[in-house]
Amino acid sequence: METNQCYPVVERSHPDLVINIGEVSLGEGNRKKLNITQKQEKTRFTQAVCALLNSGGGVILIEMANNHERPMELGHDLEQSLRYLIESTDFHTFFEHNQQERHFSIFVKSWSSEDSSMRPGICSLSSSLYRRSGTSSLTMRSSEAFDFLKTKKKDAKNSLTNEGSPPSKIPKADCRSTSESLAAYKIFQKNRLNYGEILPFPESQSTEFKQFATKNIQKYVQEIIPEYVSAFSNSKGGYLFIGVDNESREVRGCTKENVDRNSLKNVIATAISNVPVVHFCSSKPSLQCTTKIIDVFKDDGELYGYLCVVRVEPFCCAVFSGNPKSWMVKNMRIHRLKAEEWVHMMIDPDPELLSDLAEAFESQLSLSHRPPLCRPVYSKKGLEHKVDLQRHLFPVTSDPLRYTPESLWTELSSEHEGLEELINKHMRPFSQGILIFSRSWAVDLNLHKKEGVICDALLIAQNSPPILYTILGEQEAGGQGYCTRTAFALKQKLVNTGGYTGKVCVMAKVLCLSPQCTTECLEGAVSLIDYPGSYSLGDTQQVEALLQALVIVLLGFRSFLSDQLGCEVLNLLTAQQYELFSTNLRKNRELFVHGLPGSGKTIMAMKIMEKIRNVFHCETRRILYICENQPLRNFVRKKKICEAVTRKTFMRDNFKDIDHIIIDEAQNFRMEDGDWYWKAKTITQRAKGCPGILWIFLDYFQTSHMCPSGLPSYSCQYPREQLTRVVRNADDIAKYLREIMQAIRENPPPNLPSEYLAMSHEAEWVPGVAGNITIKDLDLEEMIIYVADECHFLLRNGYSSKDIVVLFSTASEMNKYKDKFLKEMRKRKFSQIDDESTFTDANLDSVRRFSGLERNIVFGINPSTAEAAIFDNLLLCLASRANKHLYILRLSN
Template sequence: MEKHSRLAIKSSYSDLVINVGKVTLGESNRKKLQKVQREKEKVKVIQAACALLNSGGGVIQLEMANNDENLVEMGLDLEAALRTLILFSNLQVFFKTKQQGKCYYIFVKSWSTDTFLEDISVKPRICSLSSSLYCRSGTSVFLMDSGKAFSFLKTKKTNAKSSGKEPSREISKVIHPDLHDVDPTYCVFQKDHFERGEVMPFPESQFIEFKQFATKHIEQYTKDTILEYIPAFANTEGGYLVIGVDDKSRKVLGCAKENVDRDSLKKKIEEAIQKLSCVHFCQCQCQIDFTVKILDVLDKGELYGYACVIGVKQFCGAVFSGVPSSWMVKGKDVCSLTTEEWLSMMVDTDPDLRQLCKDFESQLSLSNSPPQSRPVYSKKGLEHKKDLQQLLFPVTPGCLKYTPESLQKELFLQNEGLEELINRQIDPFSQGILILSTSWAVDLNLEEKQGVICDALLIAQNRPPILYTVLREQDAEGQSYCTRVAFTLKQKLVNMGGYTGNLCITTKVLHLSPERSAESSAGSGSVIDYPSSYHLADTQQMEALLQSLVIVLLGFRSLLSDQLGCEVLNLLTAKQYKIFSKNLRKNKELFIHGLPGSGKTIMATKIMEKIRNTFHCKTNEILYICENKPLKNFIRDKNICQAVTRKSFMKYDFTHTQHIIIDEAQNFRTEDGDWYRKAKTITQRDTDCPRILWIFLDYFQTSHVEDIGLPALSAQYPREELTRVVRNADQIARYLQRVLQRVRKNPPRNIPHEPLKMCLEAKWARDVQGTLSIKKNLTLNAIVMYVADTCKLLFERGYSPKDVAVLVSTARDVKKYQQELLKAMRKKGIVCLTNANDMGGDHIVLDSVRRFSGLERSIVFGIHPSTVKAAILYNILACLVSRANQHLHILWQRDVEEEFQTKTG
């Protein structure tokens, strides 16, 4: 993005506020301005408005250059410019104005296309002053507005996707050299000269444009003409631009030879066309197909000068005359978008989930959300954002509710006077919800501030949202903290949560006096008086805002992002969120027991992000420990912690470590020492500083019969349970449930029986379609051919190698199957095979079930899930089954099934 430093964001507000400086307002006042000054002021306003429309909304602050004491209107030219940005929709939908003394405010709502465009098929994702895309219509050239540009680009993208390669379409007969017998234009343009005064035997048309040469600055005029007409022909159906012919009389006039150099003119024309920005939607990276011909113009047999004919074919993608005029806010600057950025955002659409993830339900679609939003999905059968909102943040008619109640009681009990202080603040409000948090900053992935007792977000009827920060004592930085949190919350509610209504968040800082009763701090930061349309008018508006808040608080980056090549969010379940939202200072140690596929590793990742912001930690101060290298590498690549295996943890000292998260703890062993004692020692080194030790485990997936090293179940306290399976399709989940029952009835000796009752409470998303295929009595060759054939079929349906894992029982089995599997794959044209250490590449993973613990793929092939230890056969099978999201194929090698039945009885 290119910066526009003359427009900067004011940082003392809880909203995006752009001060554009002095602007003359009022229709009569603006008419008196010189044209240059009027345009200069208009450009400042239009850039700021476009940037805010594309960046979640905000406020334009103007200083009135005129001395009117009475209220004045904006000015017709400014209003007209704003209308062009919003495709001539109702100006009041996106812009409200207010004059306060010499200050004039334009309140800008975020751009969205859900209810505001009459033509619902025209939904550009962003606003633009100019698309820089021209098209041909009849004998005219038009600059496409953002709506027409969106339709044009959408068609181009669809055509390229459906055909794989969209060649140049040669619709115009003037482009066809084989039609010279019926096409007079072909005959004319094959000549090497014209006679001056000669009349062209055909008029201007969709495919022909006549232009005269300029009298001065001939090469520059020609270049400017090319920037308009050549992209227009290329973006439509091709055609000819003829320079040197009068468009009314059709007479050849040419340009005198004394005024132009023939070779230089041709070179300049070719350079100008080659510099045009071309964007492709297909694999073909072809250039504009054009021909430049300089013809002599004769006058009574003598050379008078020259005419120019430029023929161009229809282009497969889009040809721009320049960089589109569109802006966004980036950091503290207003920046213009590059052509590539503009195009990417303009045609951005929801990912195609028909094949890969047809069982996901859209929670937020790009088709009706603000420009910077990303799509949000959840597994079908899990709570919808509306259900989560009703569960976590309910709005009760005629009632003002505090939530969460447990935190309310804790805060009021521990802070004398806090209840009185908060009740006094919210007493005037009769309906809504007050959402308490020990730190809204941490909830929004910001760093916590010391001295904050709590933050409270009030969503109440007939008021804009209010964020309260309660400090223990007066703090000069308190207001800036509250403003920064409110600013971040507002941006996320729109740009992440997809809220499309008018939105501002006001702030208020309170403090508790240590010696006397509770006091209210007057500080409320820089204040802008927003219009009443920014008030939440009714329950429907409050709930819509709270559903956006659900996405902000419960959203996390989905593993689908890597598979689809675009950013996609999923939502936590209500139970996951309740665990995640725990006060870390009150829950320094916690054991989380989760069924297979219940999202333990996702929880571990999010809790480390929360630790970092709560305790202001560096990456090397948070330690993630697991048993296997593939999972360690997967977490390490997220750059939120130091990740090690248990063996490395026992081998080295970790002097800088303050907090520890342990994942897949059921697979730990004590062969290298007491890992739990060492972790406890590290996190209890400093009793004055709270340090975190959270342990995630699943006894059902225990992969050995040795001592695990966990404390006795009675000592695993406090303890939480995750019983909702969120990973697996219905058929896979039901089969997993049967396997878990076998584990519960015949557990290995090294795990307690009591936690295994969790499987009786298991829940999963019903009717999520998937595949479970169990093949028995297969030879080794039949197994590898089945995997190869099935992969080829799946890849033809749109899956890719990075969706597939082939899992065997042991590392020895990996070596046994690798060569045979590669041979079978190569016969099908598939050669991408690697182990689980490389989860990020576009490869099929071949590894053992144990090493794949904690990871997942859409498609899993499990080859004869057996092991030498009969006691954990069903544990290994449970681990295998739970790795598959959509499709699971279990393949039994001949004689192995009998061995399995013998070992398990």
């Protein structure tokens, strides 16, 4: 029986995944002497080890059942199980152990494949995938299963690419390809056989003989069917004969008194239906198995019983006998993986980027050498690599121990008397390294901040494991638990998000500023587990590798690419964006963020809302996001991190539960429904002595109307920050944007503050991404056909309809022409008709309504405005929506 949960994972008192599997007799000889069932002990042990290998590593605690205080070894059988798990004799790369009296600790490093193109991305005790080899059915080892699955996936992709459509059916087994298959096929066609009759063919690649069990026949059949269905399906098909002696080939059958024909057929059908199947093809056919019950007669013509034959066709994809024997830690319990999630983790570490996307993005985390839970990390080409970000944010030098960020350390030490002396005292043993301060490392890791914590500091130094210090003002209950939970989250993220592949633990230590604290409290508890020396950081290379993993942990965010690729992909914040994200919210409750087009204002708005939730222990229903347009509102609403409304809704409704407000694209707000700024400020300041957060993101260069916006005058927008690094657009589009911004500077509209124009001189355009811009003058019919033809070309070259948007100057123009554009686009025939190549109303919008969003491909239809003064602003807003390809189509008449 399969169990998804077994041993609890201890986490409250340890900053690591710790599995206590209870008593185990160490030493294979001892287990034999004591007559203890080795199988049960090995099962508990290997499941726990497998779960830790696949979940970022950790520690297994064992209490020795045998009363030996002298040093003991695991035993040859257990060590062999571990070597089987990693398919390597390199035992000490992943495992170390120590013994304290009767307590035995095994330290498990996270699994990381040397090369994911050659080795599986996850550890397993059994793949549950079978294949035929001669006359045997063999379980594929993980590496063999990996190659098999990669081949199946590649074949499915090639079939789709070469044929233009998915295969409609699975190839049938060639029943006449061998003499054995032909003879088996003839027997399969019969309705009766004689008891003792010798079948005219032996066991072979395509035939297997089994006798019926003497007891519990139905259970026996249930157990063997999945194995042989898997083996024949994954090979070239074949026949399973149940009721034939495998040596003599004599028909034995099963007596009619011991089995019922119909119930036997039902048992077999149920067993086949429960076999897990994982598809790579889009047609997803079912297994093709045919069961036949053949009557077996004695020489006197009397019915003796039945022989069962299961004919199995070869299958297009992967057929398992059951879920693989592979485990992970989920929700602090050991969980057995389902076949589909196991396959995904085995062979899908990297998404396949379109060639255009591959040219635009650079991998920041190589998944060819990765822990199992890592996700791909990409950044736009031209932006800082994780190495550059690490050297900028967390430089490793030969200088004495460095405190960073220096501005935060200066602020903290001036605010809290005695902090500098306390920190310096505890740093004396460390001559070199880096101590990274944060007002809350919990918040940095997307956890809730604890009240009473002055700050946290992470020590990364050679010859020491990483240590997380939590500094309290007063000794209080829960401080050590908070520090331990934060250290636990950090360790998990360094491995499973940051991709660190070395041995790592994070010690948790609490310090207290109050002079009333005891010495014991000041010293804290580094760890209840004594880790081996290999868990201390060695040379500079190890330190930098860990800090680069830390960069991904701190600066990573879910990329908009994730929805396009169908899997989670991370991008990295720029150093400028991270500096804004690190702003002290309690000291900057109101802030105006001016950001140039494509500088990441909406991304930062969402990141700040996540931070608000954790800093203030705030429910999502108490955070409000406001924008002008419904498409942007809908986009943010799907993230489920806040309440999201348009300005009109905000002015109409009462928001009595809201404490914090984030406003985006504020340059396009209007006063037609009332003073939105006054209302937002009133809501966020109604809690006496504890005002909420009000951050306003805007860009005057993208102003799309001449009406009063309701914003305070530029000089009153204080405090304010700027985002000047433009990260969205391809080189040719960026060059075009610079030309438009120059035109705006030379002839600004009257509602654009003159002081704001200087910001364009600080713009930094990230180069290195190929793209194109096309400007054409066409009449309306030509324009409609041109858009349809280009979309057809783009979809045939791998893009999805989700990559494309057609933007009109106004909503009224969109409503006037959209049916003509959609009708023409839908005329085109595609090789693969599905949701990805279907155009809907969502692919058409107006420039104003689409503000704040982006697409890889943007068609701008006859950009124009009744207010000539803001024509360039409208054009800038339109062009900046495009990541890769921009088409500006002007009416020629």
